[in-house]
Each structure stands twice: as C-alpha cells, then as structure tokens.
Amino acid sequence: MSAKVEIGFNLNGAQRTVEVPREMSTLDMLREVIGLTGTKYACGEGECGACTIIVDGRSVNACLMFAPDCDGRSVTTVEGVVDTPLGERLRDAFVQAGAVQCGFCTPGMMVQAKHLIDMHDGKLGREAIKRGIEGNLCRCTGYVKIVDAIAAAAQPKG
Amino acid sequence: MGIAPEAQVETVAPHEARAPSSPKQVAKDSLIGKRIAKLDAPDKASGKTRYIHDMDLPGQLYGKILRSSRVHARIVRIDTSRARRLPGVHAVITAADVPYQRPLGVGKDHLPLKSDRVRSPRDEIAAVAADSPEIAAAALKLIEVEYEDLPPVFDAAAALEPGAPVLHEGKPDNIAMTFDYSHGDIARGEAESDVVIEDTFRLHYVTHCCMGVSGVIADFDASGSLTLYSQTQVPFLHKREFAEVLGIDPGRIRIIQPPIGGGFGSKLDIYPFEPIAIFLARATKRPVKLVYTREEEFAVSPTRQPVVLRLRSGAKKDGTLTFREVETLHDNGAYTSWGATTPFVIMQTISSLYRVPHCKYHTSAVYTNNPYAGSFRGYGNLQGTFAVESHMDKLAEALGMDPLEFRLQNAQEPGEVTGQGMHFKSCGFKDCLRTAAGRSDFQRKHREYRAAQAKSGRYKRGVGIASMLHVGGGAKIYPSDGCGTILKIDDFAHVTVMTGASEIGQGSETVIAQLVCEELGVPLDAVTVVNNDTDITPWDVGVHASRTTFIAGNSAIGAARKAREKVMAAAAKAIGYDAAALDLRQGMIVRAADGESIMPLAKLLRSLHFSDKAELVMTTHYYEPPSQHQDKGFKGDVSAAYAWASQVIEVEVDTETGIVRMRNVWGAHDVGRVLNRLGIEGQVEGGVVMGQGYALTEELIVERGVTRNPAFRDYKLVTAPEIPEMDITFIETMDGEGPQGAKGVGEAPAICIAAATANAIYNATGVRIYRLPFTPENVYRALREGGSKK
Numbered sequence: 008m009s010a011k012v013e014i015g016f017n018l019n020g021a022q023r024t025v026e027v028p029r030e031m032s033t034l035d036m037l038r039e040v041i042g043l044t045g046t047k048y049a050c051g052e053g054e055c056g057a058c059t060i061i062v063d064g065r066s067v068n069a070c071l072m073f074a075p076d077c078d079g080r081s082v083t084t085v086e087g088v089v090d091t092p093l094g095e096r097l098r099d100a101f102v103q104a105g106a107v108q109c110g111f112c113t114p115g116m117m118v119q120a121k122h123l124i125d126m127h128d129g130k131l132g133r134e135a136i137k138r139g140i141e142g143n144l145c146r147c148t149g150y151v152k153i154v155d156a157i158a159a160a161a162q163p164k165g
Numbered sequence: 166m167g168i169a170p171e172a173q174v175e176t177v178a179p180h181e182a183r184a185p186s187s188p189k190q191v192a193k194d195s196l197i198g199k200r201i202a203k204l205d206a207p208d209k210a211s212g213k214t215r216y217i218h219d220m221d222l223p224g225q226l227y228g229k230i231l232r233s234s235r236v237h238a239r240i241v242r243i244d245t246s247r248a249r250r251l252p253g254v255h256a257v258i259t260a261a262d263v264p265y266q267r268p269l270g271v272g273k274d275h276l277p278l279k280s281d282r283v284r285s286p287r288d289e290i291a292a293v294a295a296d297s298p299e300i301a302a303a304a305l306k307l308i309e310v311e312y313e314d315l316p317p318v319f320d321a322a323a324a325l326e327p328g329a330p331v332l333h334e335g336k337p338d339n340i341a342m343t344f345d346y347s348h349g350d351i352a353r354g355e356a357e358s359d360v361v362i363e364d365t366f367r368l369h370y371v372t373h374c375c376m377g378v379s380g381v382i383a384d385f386d387a388s389g390s391l392t393l394y395s396q397t398q399v400p401f402l403h404k405r406e407f408a409e410v411l412g413i414d415p416g417r418i419r420i421i422q423p424p425i426g427g428g429f430g431s432k433l434d435i436y437p438f439e440p441i442a443i444f445l446a447r448a449t450k451r452p453v454k455l456v457y458t459r460e461e462e463f464a465v466s467p468t469r470q471p472v473v474l475r476l477r478s479g480a481k482k483d484g485t486l487t488f489r490e491v492e493t494l495h496d497n498g499a500y501t502s503w504g505a506t507t508p509f510v511i512m513q514t515i516s517s518l519y520r521v522p523h524c525k526y527h528t529s530a531v532y533t534n535n536p537y538a539g540s541f542r543g544y545g546n547l548q549g550t551f552a553v554e555s556h557m558d559k560l561a562e563a564l565g566m567d568p569l570e571f572r573l574q575n576a577q578e579p580g581e582v583t584g585q586g587m588h589f590k591s592c593g594f595k596d597c598l599r600t601a602a603g604r605s606d607f608q609r610k611h612r613e614y615r616a617a618q619a620k621s622g623r624y625k626r627g628v629g630i631a632s633m634l635h636v637g638g639g640a641k642i643y644p645s646d647g648c649g650t651i652l653k654i655d656d657f658a659h660v661t662v663m664t665g666a667s668e669i670g671q672g673s674e675t676v677i678a679q680l681v682c683e684e685l686g687v688p689l690d691a692v693t694v695v696n697n698d699t700d701i702t703p704w705d706v707g708v709h710a711s712r713t714t715f716i717a718g719n720s721a722i723g724a725a726r727k728a729r730e731k732v733m734a735a736a737a738k739a740i741g742y743d744a745a746a747l748d749l750r751q752g753m754i755v756r757a758a759d760g761e762s763i764m765p766l767a768k769l770l771r772s773l774h775f776s777d778k779a780e781l782v783m784t785t786h787y788y789e790p791p792s793q794h795q796d797k798g799f800k801g802d803v804s805a806a807y808a809w810a811s812q813v814i815e816v817e818v819d820t821e822t823g824i825v826r827m828r829n830v831w832g833a834h835d836v837g838r839v840l841n842r843l844g845i846e847g848q849v850e851g852g853v854v855m856g857q858g859y860a861l862t863e864e865l866i867v868e869r870g871v872t873r874n875p876a877f878r879d880y881k882l883v884t885a886p887e888i889p890e891m892d893i894t895f896i897e898t899m900d901g902e903g904p905q906g907a908k909g910v911g912e913a914p915a916i917c918i919a920a921a922t923a924n925a926i927y928n929a930t931g932v933r934i935y936r937l938p939f940t941p942e943n944v945y946r947a948l949r950e951g952g953s954k955k
C-alpha cells in the first residue's frame with residue numbers, strides 16, 4: 008500500500024482537500040475516496056470513455072490520471088456538468104432524444120459532450136460530434152441518438 | 166368509522182391540480198406510438214443512478230477469485246496458508262472449505278469452486294474476501310496451486326475423434342447436447358430440385374461487452390437469510406437455482422436487481438462468481454462485493470460460440486425452395502451454459518423463415534477446453550441467418566433470378582403453419598422485404614453494382630439483403646412463460662405497477678407504464694414501476710427471447726383493466742351513470758360521449774377508501790401466453806407471435822486493403838405495433854450497430870483455450886464515426902394477441918446484419934466469404950483467393 012499525499016483541487020466548483028495514495032487513479036479517488044460515483048469504470052485503460060472528466064478545460068480519462076496530479080487543478084465530473092445551464096440542456100437533450108439505454112456510458116458521454124460544445128462554439132456538425140465521441144464506447148444505442156442529443160444541445164437556444 | 170379527516174379527503178395530487186376545472190371537455194390522450202422518454206433516463210444522464218459498482222454496504226468486504234493457470238489439469242495441491250496470514254484478509258476458501266456446493270448452470274456440469282480438476286483457464290480454484298480489492302488481489306498471489314496437466318482439446322471436431330481427451334466423466338464422446346429436427350423427406354426434396362448447393366460457414370467467438378462489468382453483493386442477515394444484489398436477467402429462476410447450489414431454502418433468498426449496465430443475454434445463467442461471493446459472505450458473516458475487472462469480463466464471461474455450419478439447399482427452376490439440410494457443430498467450451506441450446510433458435514430460421522417443404526437439421530454441441538458459450542442477443546439466429554441468407558442469394562443466382570423476387574416467392578405469409586408447427590398469425594414479412602428493397606432502390610443498385618464488378622477501380626460498392634424470423638411473443642421453453650403484475654392506485658391516483666419483468670436498459674419500464682396509462686387514463690408521471698425485488702414483485706420467467714414488452718405488457722394491461730373495471734363500477738355507482746358511458750382521461754372521470762369531466766379520479770378513490778366500504782384499488786394479474794411447448798421433435802407453436810425484419814445494406818469495399826465500410830442500412834421491421842417510437846428506434850439502432858460489430862470488427866481471439874485480446878484496445882467495438890446511415894421503417898401488423906398489437910423487437914435488429922453484409926460484399930466484388938468477421942485481413946485474403954475456403 009503506497010504512501011499517501013495530500014492534494015488540493017477545485018472539484019465541480021468547490022475547493023477540496025483529500026489524502027490519496029500516490030498510485031491511486033483519479034477515477035478511484037472520485038469514486039472511492041470522495042464518493043462521486045457518476046464517473047464510471049468500464050476498462051481502466053483509457054479505451055472506453057466511461058470515466059471521462061474535464062481537467063483544466065481538457066477532457067481526460069480519469070482512469071489514466073494519477074490522483075495526485077489533480078493537485079492545484081480544476082476538475083469537473085458529470086455531477087458538476089449537470090449543475091450548469093449547458094449541462095441541464097444536455098441532460099434534457101439526452102433524455103428527450105432517447106440517448107440513454109442502460110446508461111452506463113452516459114455520464115462519460117455527457118462530460119465529453121459538454122467539452123465538445125465548449126470547444127466548438129455552436130458550430131458542431133454531426134460528423135464532428137461522431138469524431139468527438141470516438142473515444143466513448145456505447146454498447147446499447149448505436150450512437151445515433153447520442154449524436155442527436157449532442158446536436159440538439161449544441162444549438163444555442165433562441 | 167370510515168369517516169376520514171376532511172383535510173385528507175380534500176388533498177389534491179399535483180397532476181390533479183393541473184387537470185382542467187370542471188365542467189370541461191377532456192381530450193383522449195394516448196401515449197401509444199409516441200416518442201416517450203425513458204423514465205430512468207434523467208437519473209442516468211445525471212450520474213445519479215446507482216449501479217452495483219456504485220453500491221457499498223456497511224461492513225462490506227471485497228471478494229476476488231483465483232482462476233486456473235492451466236487449460237486442463239488435475240489439481241494436486243492448493244496451499245492457502247500464506248494468503249490467510251495476509252493482514253486484511255478475512256477468508257480464503259477453496260472447494261474443501263465449502264461444506265456444500267452443487268453443480269450449477271444449464272448443464273449442471275461444474276461446481277462453483279473446482280475441487281479436483283480444471284478444464285479451462287477461467288476455472289475457479291479459490292477465493293478471498295478482504296478489506297479492499299487490492300488486499301484481496303495481493304492475497305490471490307500468495308495462493309500456491311500444484312497442477313498435473315492433462316491433454317487438452319481445443320477444436321470441436323477433434324474432440325469428437327476417438328481417443329480425444331474426455332472432459333467430463335459420463336460424457337465419453339464429449340457431446341454436451343444434440344438436436345435433431347426434421348419435416349418432410351429430404352430425399353424427395355432433393356429429387357425435385359433443379360439446383361442443389363452446399364457450403365460450410367464458419368462463425369467466430371464474440372462476447373457481450375456490457376459497459377458495466379459483472380458484479381454481485383451477497384449479504385446474510387442474522388437469521389441466515391440471504392439478500393443478493395444481482396445483475397441477473399432472470400431473478401425468479403435464479404432464486405431457485407441459488408437455493409439448489411447453496412442448499413438453502415429458496416424462501417430465504419431475496420434478489421434485488423440494481424440498474425444494470427447492459428445485459429444482451431449475458432446474465433441469463435448463474436456463473437460461479439455469484440455462489441462464490443455468497444460462500445465468502447457466509448464464511449465472514451459480512452457483506453461481500455465481488456466485481457470483475459474488464460480483463461476478467463473479457464476472459465471469463467460467456468461467449469457467442471463458434472459454429473461450423475454445413476448447409477445444403479435446393480430449389481426448382483421456377484424458384485420454389487425444395488429442401489434444406491443442415492449440420493452444425495458447436496464448440497461448447499468446457500461447460501454447458503445456454504450456448505449449447507442456441508440450435509433451438511437456429512432451427513427455426515432453417516425450417517420456417519422461408520417455406521421449405523423438406524427440412525432436416527442436426528447439431529452437436531461438443532466439449533472442448535475453450536471458454537464456454539452463453540446466450541447472446543439473437544441466440545443463434547445471427548449464425549443461422551448468415552448461412553441461410555447467403556444461400557438464398559446463391560440459389561437466386563444459380564436460378565438466374567433476382568434475389569428479391571426469389572425471396573418474395575418463398576417468403577411466409579399470414580396464416581401459415583410451418584413444418585415446425587409455428588403459426589404465423591400476424592406476418593409482415595413480404596411488406597418488410599418490399600419496403601427495405603424499395604427504400605434502398607435495391608434491385609437497380611444490385612444490377613448496377615454487379616455490372617460494375619468487372620470495371621477497374623479500387624473501391625467497389627455493393628448491396629445485400631437479408632431477413633429474419635424471431636420469436637416475438639415469448640418462447641415457451643420453461644413450464645411457464647408467464648409474468649405477474651400487482652397494481653395499486655393510491656389516494657392521489659398515483660399508480661404503482663409491480664411487475665416481475667426486469668429492466669435491463671431496454672426500456673420495458675417505460676413501455677409498461679405507457680400501457681397502464683392507456684388503460685387507466687392517467688398521465689405518465691402518475692405511474693411508478695417497481696421491477697427489481699423478488700420479495701415484492703410477482704413471478705416472471707425473465708428478460709430473454711424479446712418477450713418483455715409482449716408478456717409483461719399483457720400482464721400489466723390485465724391488471725390495469727381489472728383496476729379500471731373496479732373504478733368504473735364505483736364511479737357509475739357514485740354518479741348514477743352507466744359504467745359503459747364513462748371513461749378515464751388525464752386523471753379524470755369523464756363522460757365517454759363528449760369527454761365532459763365529471764370528477765377527478767383521485768377524489769373517487771378517496772371516497773372509496775374513506776367511505777363505509779373502506780376499499781382500496783389493488784389488483785393482480787398473471788398472463789400466460791397462448792403458445793405451446795414443443796414436442797420431443799421440436800415441433801409446436803412455441804411463441805404467441807413472431808417478429809419479422811428485412812434489412813438492406815450497402816457497403817463500400819476497398820479492394821486494396823480489404824476494408825469494408827458499411828454505408829447504409831435500410832431496415833423494415835414487423836413489430837406488430839410501435840408502442841414507444843423513441844424506445845424502439847433505439848433498440849433497432851443499437852441492434853444494427855451490434856450486428857455491425859459482429860459482421861465487421863469484433864472477434865474474441867481464443868488460442869489454446871486462452872483469450873488473447875481481453876481489452877477494448879484489441880477487441881474492437883464499433884465507434885461512433887463508423888456507424889452507417891440508418892433508414893428504419895416499422896411495419897405495423899397489429900398482432901391480435903400483442904399488447905396494443907405489439908410484438909417483441911429486442912433481438913431482431915442485430916440478426917441479419919452479417920448476412921446482408923456478406924451478400925453486399927459479394928455484390929460488390931463477386932467474392933463470397935463464408936467466414937466471419939469481415940475484418941480487413943479476412944476480406945483481403947478472400948479477395949486474393951477469390952473466396953475463402955469452403
């Protein structure tokens with residue numbers, strides 16, 4: 008069991024201080040230490056996107072990032088995303104478009120979608136959305152309705 | 166007595182408050198066929214849904230399993246003493262530590278913890294419960310096992326040879342299961358044929374890849390009753406099976422199903438990790454959580470098994486099918502799970518997708534030291550349809566007929582009773598064929614692409630068509646194929662529907678709520694569905710065979726109708742109307758003729774409750790579909806309805822690299838009736854892409870019994886940029902027995918994709934490939950060789 012370090016970072020808008028083992032992943036820290044279980048484990052190797060979070064404005068696989076590396080940064084999880092106006096719009100779009108089946112990939116998709124929309128400033132076509140979620144696997148939906156949802160949420164409301 | 170406090174009687178439920186103030190016309194408001202958002206979606210999209218991975222019980226320990234490092238061996242010695250001494254370890258168990266364990270699974274041919282012999286590298290030898298998953302994993306490394314290797318066998322055909330290593334005592338020929346079916350007379354069919362073709366098709370291993378990995382939490386109370394938090398798709402059958410395996414009274418087992426991260430048939434059987442977690446909980450008197458890693462999920466989960474399928478088909482010059490003869494060899498793996506029984510479904514496609522007067526079918530499922538085969542969406546039908554629809558194209562070509570016309574000539578029609586005894590009461594097969602072909606401009610493209618084969622050019626386009634038949638009204642393979650419902654309406658006209666049918670992400674919860682709304686005239690947000698606790702919900706046979714909408718839907722309708730009758734009778738009495746002149750709409754009791762509102766339903770319910778009659782509206786219903794068990798020869802009308810679909814696929818083949826791009830899918834699905842358009846589109850789109858993975862990208866590579874690619878890096882699921890354009894049409898045949906006319910759809914969309922893709926590749930290149938998947942390597946090789954070896 009490795010030595011622990013104390014880190015401080017901004018999590019979903021609030022400052023947090025936690026003690027974590029050096030080798031712990033950010034995914035395990037969020038789920039096991041902090042108790043935010045919206046971020047999912049589905050591979051632990053950066054291959055599925057279920058654990059997608061935003062760190063300092065970049066979308067990151069939480070399973071590949073050591074928890075101590077969160078020190079001094081700003082981290083947003085799905086719980087933080089749905090607390091924003093865009094996040095609410097995304098959640099409603101996912102619900103209304105039928106983008107959710109078993110829902111296991113959904114939190115990662117939501118976070119990645121927010122990241123895509125933030126990066127693209129409204130000009131987000133379907134092909135760009137598909138490429139943007141290439142790293143997020145979904146076994147249930149065939150992606151069509153996830154793309155629909157992101158496209159709908161990307162349209163700034165009139 | 167019976168007089169309620171005034172305030173309570175006058176309490177108004179929120180949806181009631183929105184109801185129009187009377188008197189006013191209330192419109193009939195049907196949800197059937199609309200785009201209804203899934204009830205569980207908001208929580209799932211917010212990261213609030215608590216899957217088993219997200220649950221922890223106070224005092225919980227973490228379980229891990231030690232698996233065999235050999236493919237086939239005797240266990241000579243297991244030494245757990247060092248593991249037991251590791252701080253944080255609470256229990257280390259082997260077969261010797263478990264006083265009672267019984268064989269489990271469909272074939273009842275293996276113990277949860279193997280005692281003296283291992284037959285595959287997935288085999289469970291010991292297990293640990295510890296304070297953390299890390300400690301449990303460290304403890305596994307301290308367990309020493311001494312093996313004595315036995316000769317292995319990795320090929321089903323080799324396992325049938327005399328002198329092959331025998332996997333199970335009592336099965337000296339290694340045959341786990343056989344199926345034989347016939348109707349008509351093959352010799353006569355062959356004599357009548359002008360064309361006869363024969364080919365061998367080879368199907369590969371794939372696995373479910375549910376995004377939520379497998380897991381379970383076992384928890385005993387002080388009196389020895391077990392609560393199991395489980396991902397099972399069949400809670401009631403498993404309750405009984407767990408009781409047998411553990412030797413405890415089934416009445417003391419409660420199964421609670423947290424939302425699950427994907428099923429697709431993977432959770433139809435009991436797997437050893439579940440009883441093992443229970444053993445650990447019993448040994449430690451603490452709750453034990455056991456969750457797989459993704460690597461474990463790949464390496465030890467059940468698979469869709471490899472099948473070698475030899476098919477002979479014949480037809481007359483005029484385009485009439487004459488006979489079909491099939492022999493299949495299934496690699497069962499080391500143990501028997503549902504995979505061994507998939508011939509049950511393959512057979513239906515062989516015998517009854519098209520009218521075939523003479524038919525014969527033989528299967529052997531054979532033990533090998535490979536991973537064992539489970540059930541997977543489509544249940545053998547992907548394999549069977551791949552062969553049958555490849556042959557339909559070949560026969561059409563041999564006869565010089567258009568592939569669509571040839572299919573139309575032999576397609577089933579409503580009213581048909583097939584040689585296997587299936588009765589097609591509603592059947593939109595020909596509509597499916599014409600619609601998919603028409604919308605894709607199939608015939609023109611097929612001609613033009615074929616003509617273009619000879620032209621030069623690196624990229625070739627092709628179109629292919631394939632169709633499928635699948636059970637759509639349950640499947641009577643157990644003594645009962647039924648589902649129970651308990652329904653109650655509270656004082657505020659809120660309806661709780663307790664159904665035996667599990668939600669596994671497919672949307673049954675929402676459809677059941679819609680069907681109840683339709684009967685009771687209440688808004689969707691006035692319905693709660695409870696579907697995940699065997700102590701509360703009534704019996705159901707499980708989520709499989711695309712049966713839930715049909716069976717659980719009919720059951721819910723039955724319970725709702727009884728409630729409606731009761732409400733209407735009470736309303737009629739209270740108002741002095743004839744019950745037949747009343748209706749329920751939007752939470753109001755209204756005059757049927759003009760919709761004029763009379764009183765809120767909630768008010769009536771309260772008056773019923775708090776009156777001298779002191780009555781609550783609570784009903785139950787058990788629905789058993791009017792289907793038959795098959796006889797010993799597999800004949801009988803096993804489903805109350807049958808689903809149909811045709812799909813046309815357009816591909817582009819890069820002849821220099823072998824890369825096949827799936828450009829378009831045009832699907833036409835006879836679903837009886839669309840209940841939730843949003844949900845059914847999602848089922849079809851997801852199924853199409855799962856079929857695409859089966860056809861193009863996915864393959865579990867098993868070498869000498871070991872899974873070589875247990876990671877998404879090497880096992881390629883289809884990603885968003887690769888999906889085809891989809892054009893989906895629903896053919897509504899309004900099945901007479903279906904709930905509001907609907908039939909099952911869950912498995913259908915995945916079934917014909919591989920077959921249609923094979924036909925499209927042939928149309929593009931003139932090369933027919935008999936082996937899946939169509940990866941660039943396989944296609945490239947086939948193009949070079951002019952077709953893969955038969």
Ligand code: FES
Nearest residue numbers: 050051053056070
């Ligand atoms: S769990 Fe992190 S990418 Fe899969």
Ligand code: FES
Nearest residue numbers: 109110145146147
């Ligand atoms: S909804 Fe199930 S994995 Fe995407």
